[in-house]
Amino acid sequence: MAVGQGMDSVLLPVQGVSSGVACAGIKQTGRRDLVVFELSPGSTVGAVFTKNAFCAAPVTVAKQHLASDKPIRFLVINTGNANAGTGQQGIDDAIETCNRLAAMRSLEPEQVLPFSTGVIGEYLPMHAIVNGLPQALSSLMTDNWLEAAQGILTTDTRVKGASRQFEFEGETITVTGIAKGSGMIKPNMATMLAFVATDAKVSDALVQQIAAEASEQSFNRITVDSDTSTNDACLVMATGQSNTPVIDSVEQPFYGYLLKTVKEVMLSLAQQIIRDGEGATKFIEVAVAGANNTDEALKVAYSVAESPLFKTAMSASDANWGRILMAVGKADVESLNVEQIDVYLGDVQIVSQGQRADSYTEEQGSAVVAEEEIQVRIELNRGSASESVWTSDLSYEYVRINAEYRS
Amino acid sequence: MAVGQGMDSVLLPVQGVSSGVACAGIKQTGRRDLVVFELSPGSTVGAVFTKNAFCAAPVTVAKQHLASDKPIRFLVINTGNANAGTGQQGIDDAIETCNRLAAMRSLEPEQVLPFSTGVIGEYLPMHAIVNGLPQALSSLMTDNWLEAAQGILTTDTRVKGASRQFEFEGETITVTGIAKGSGMIKPNMATMLAFVATDAKVSDALVQQIAAEASEQSFNRITVDSDTSTNDACLVMATGQSNTPVIDSVEQPFYGYLLKTVKEVMLSLAQQIIRDGEGATKFIEVAVAGANNTDEALKVAYSVAESPLFKTAMSASDANWGRILMAVGKADVESLNVEQIDVYLGDVQIVSQGQRADSYTEEQGSAVVAEEEIQVRIELNRGSASESVWTSDLSYEYVRINAEYRS
Structure with missing residues (x-):
């Protein structure tokens, strides 16, 4: 069951962002369950996470990696297992996932952010994840948002994605995002998982501000069942691959346009989550x-x-x-x-x-x-x-x- | 569906309290839907009501009548209609109900407290209530708690009642109560409707304190669906018909015994409500x-x-x-x-x-x-x-x- 219109019919590629998907065997069913995103050098990332005190291990590790101030180059997302309520073993597993991916691409582990969603309280099947990473990396493509959107689903019955473009001084800026979530939905700072990217150039400080402001007025305005996930995360990634000036002040008109467009994408994703709310008929x-x-x-x-x-x-x-x-x-x-x-x-x-x-x-x-x-x-x-x-x-x-x- | 044990097998009469029941035709189904309680002269009454800002008309009127400081002698309770969301007409109807009952017994209207439970947003069928009052009054009996408990039900599948006795200085004190409630249950100061009586002698101030303290630790500790009724009310009535000293100070040992016993009765009623929670299997x-x-x-x-x-x-x-x-x-x-x-x-x-x-x-x-x-x-x-x-x-x-x- 799902209500009304689904996702945007086209998810536009964003220069500087590619993604790859694998069937790693984390889920029993042979579905896509491992997704990697690669960001071009110079990208900036803003993020908001669940305020649930029982936050999952990948949330803790992602926050630490963001705080290290090393440029983020990869995201790795698994479904089928939330890696929450798993204590130190869960932290170790999330770090090991980053270590493995970083080693394959000669990066530092802090340049990788981990995300998990699925059942709470079971240890991550590390063997499946480690084996799935090469498959996911080998399928990296720019025009791959739909596959990635499928790869992050759990109980969702619909793929969730949105794209918008706007013109600024003759340059076309693209904002594309995907999300997953269907139950345990009363996000507190962000929905379960959402990844939004743009080719605009945005300073570290302001990409964070865009993530916070836009999610507050989109993902933080929806509820399916008043329950807040342990794994909520919402990312905004700005690759800077367009020929536009760097946004480093909220006074710039460009900032306002970008914020508005990111909000639109997020609100569309948030409403898609509600339309696909568990058992939703309205x-x-x-x-x-x-x-x-x-x-x-x-x-x-x-x-x-x-x-x-x-x-x-x-x-x-x-x-x-x-x-x-x-x-x-x-x-x-x-x-x-x-x-x-x-x-x-x-x-x-x-x-x-x-x-x-x-x-x-x-x-x-x-x-x-x-x-x-x-x-x-x-x-x-x-x-x-x-x-x-x-x-x-x-x-x-x-x-x-x-x-x-x-x- | 209901879970585990039901009400106490015997609801003991309380000297000074009688009740009468009528099938007034407020409900379409010919079920009992009108209950009156009569209290002996000298009784004291404590009450707590819903904190829902949309409180029903009878709640507003009952508060006014309690504030008038005229001795309460009657309660009148209808089911099938909550008289909530009914504006000035609802207030007028609740007052008229008290006026009619008061006139039949040569009392002042302020000596009658009205209560309603049922569907929100429809006007009270005054014709049915006025016609039902004589039938309810003519059936007044002391040993009538079970009938009264049946007469206040709505979606409940079980009658809810509890009785306790304790000895104080050779005198047996009885506390008996009934309640109704099954959904819209997260009481805020009291559950939907509960009426608890004792033959102890208690001052006005302390009967109110007992009502507040005991309900806080019983009805305010349950939830079926987190929804708070517009009509919640919990009454403690002390008739003083036993040969015990008046309780007028919290320092008296008797006060402690009575409070403890009222709490036990209320906690039993509160748990009976949960056991009969809408759709409850656990x-x-x-x-x-x-x-x-x-x-x-x-x-x-x-x-x-x-x-x-x-x-x-x-x-x-x-x-x-x-x-x-x-x-x-x-x-x-x-x-x-x-x-x-x-x-x-x-x-x-x-x-x-x-x-x-x-x-x-x-x-x-x-x-x-x-x-x-x-x-x-x-x-x-x-x-x-x-x-x-x-x-x-x-x-x-x-x-x-x-x-x-x-x-």
Whole structure:
């Protein structure tokens, strides 16, 4: 099950980025499970990682390698095993993976970043990974994003990718990204795994800022099940292969264009994750307006988007607006005056000043929630801040997928 | 579906409390849907209510009547309709309900407290309520707790009640309570509806303190689906019909005995609610020890108890302990050192110092989660605070019940 439109039909190559894929046997099924990315010399990398205190071994090692300030030249990503909850052995395995790849390309281990996704609590099958690396390296190609996007999937039913281009002073800049994620999705700083690349030239400091800002307003605005993965990571890679000036100040107009485009790519990826949320039959935007500040708007939006009762009602195409009021009311917003609140389902006003709108009929609400794509709009009417978050419904299928995940 | 033992086999009468039940036709099905409680003159009442900002009309009116300081003599409770999200009309209806009952008994309206539970967002069928009141009043009896417990149910599949007695200076004190609740259960100050009575003599101030303290450590320690009802209310009624001294100071030993007994009754009711949680096939205790403080222990406990991924794994009897680590890690506890954490399933240690315990085998874990009653114990090893919360699993049945609630 997945809702609405899928990925962009074309994933444009980014000069300076190539990727290779192997079936290394980490998954039992013979699927693609090992991906490497190679970045051209001079590339800069920004990254955001999960805030889950139980972060996985590759997250710890990737952070250390980024902190070493040695230029990043390779990423290595395995699926089928998260290498999380694996203690020192897990750290050693993540480092060894980098060591092996670095040795094959005469690089230092710190120039390689490791990523893992899959089952938590089992040791990485190092034999499979080491054997798979030459196959992945031998298939390195620039025009290979679709293969890479397939190679990082776990329970996903769809490949997730997005590309955008913009012109700056006669030069075409490309931004392409891929992501994976379907459950355990309430990213806190980044979704499970996302890799976004551009051929713009960006300083180290600013590529990090772009990664942080763009992910905050895309991956940090979605939730499938309110659970935050141990392995979340989002990377922005800038190869500098285009003929554009280096971005090293937020004052440069070019910075603004690039940030906007990276955000667009990330928001597309984030929404693709929700459309492919585990068991998803609905794609739901919860838009909150009239809040005093961003924090307040997000509290209300997430309280609705994470309410199991709201999500099961949506799954059943039931315009049970009482559950929306309940979820708004429990959102822990200080001195919320419910008599100021209006609620809309699509264009239909269901609640006016805290109670059923006089004009509302059940038929109107039912027509809106019968659709695959549903917008819930909540007007708090007490300030000027607004935020949207995106979520899927809670269906039988979500329970089935997660009950059977390891069986 | 419901898990393990049900209510206490006998609900002991409490001198000074009688109740009556009617089939008023608020529900379409001809079930009991209107309950009245009568309290003897001199009774004191303590109450805690939902903190949901969208509190229902009867909650607003009950608070006003309690604040009037007129002695409470009657409660009137309807099911089938929550009278929430109903604006001024809802307030008027709740007041009118009290007016009608007060007139029949020559009391002032403020001496009646109204309660409602059921569907949100529809106006109260006043005609049915007004017609049902005489029938409910005519059936008032002291030994009628079981009928009353049936009369307050909605989606519950089981009646919920508990009784305890203790001796004080040769006098037997009785505490009996009933509750309802099955979904929309993460009470914030009280569960959906609970009514607990004792024949002890308690001052107004202390009966309120008992209501607050006992509910905090019982109803505020359970969650089915993390959703907080608009109608939550928990009442403690003390009729003073026993021959014991008035409790008017927390220093009195009698106060301690009574508080302990009320807590026991409430904890039994709270756990009965979880055992009858919507779609429940498991009764799960999440016990957190070694926390720096209560707040920290509860954050971790609720993060696990509310994780959809943990709850679906339990539903499938899958000892997927990685999801427990994930949920502990996302709990937003400051500077949590995961390398200090031990986790047990029942008596089986699954995680030692943040990683899989050497002694652990999947068979051991599977044996524990195959049971209907499961304890997860998390040792943070950084302080001396400990707390438990109770929850049910997330099953197909939960989704079915809530998808079909209004259809």
